[in-house]
Amino acid sequence: MNSRVLVLNQNYEPLNICNVRRAFVLVFRGKAEVLELLAEPLVGVSQVYPRPSVIKLMYMVKRPRLMVRLSRREVFLRDNYTCQYCGYESRDMTVDHVVPRQRGGRHTWDNVVTACRRCNHRKGARTPADAHMNLIRQPRRPSPLHYFWWQQQGLNGAANGWRKFLPEPK
Ligand SMILES: [Zn+2]
Known part of the structure; x- marks a missing residue:
């Protein structure tokens, strides 16, 4: 059941x-x-x-x-486990605050990105501009459709038949 x-x-x-x-x-x-x-x-x-x-x-x-809950896993899923600074893909990722919390950056969807350990260490408590690091794309809040897609992916075969009712999120 x-x-x-x-x-x-x-x-x-x-x-x-x-x-x-x-x-x-x-x-x-x-x-x-x-x-x-x-x-x-x-x-x-x-x-x-x-x-x-x-x-x-x-x-x-x-x-x-x-509303898609903001957690590490959801951030990694949104970014496809890809570092948003260098493009490196791995299951061993960190969450980086684009504007560091020490500098008033908030813990919100548009201020968190997936970062590899190397980039996170290199960036430290600096903004991307100060660290001369560019984001691959601007982080955004995922749509509800993303949530259903991620659930579907996690369920594998158990979600058979869902696909035709879930248009691909942009
Ligand atoms: Zn990186």
Whole structure:
């Protein structure tokens, strides 16, 4: 019961991700319909159930836009584990504050980037301009769509069928 189900709003917009149990309840109560199933069914005590991977609500839900949480992992995912100063790619990365915190830089999406240990050490507590280091691109807050993409990537095969409902984020 631990696989994840993509929940779409009535207008097919990705809304959130829930577990299979929650998805079953929504479908059973007539609040959602199943759009995609996973190949292997759920085997219950007395019955075999199809395993949903995407459901769509039968009604429109108005809710504030999903905000992607700012954490190390999310920063690395946004930057593809690529150093935003030299382009080096690795799983062993650090988070750099573009404007250092000692100089009033905030811990916000537009002031944090992925940096390799070497660049982070070289930059120290300086701004990119002072350190003569250029950013590959300006950091931005990821869109909610990025969040769904990253979840999908982390789930691998368990997110089969999600792709067609998730346009590629820019
Ligand atoms: Zn680097």
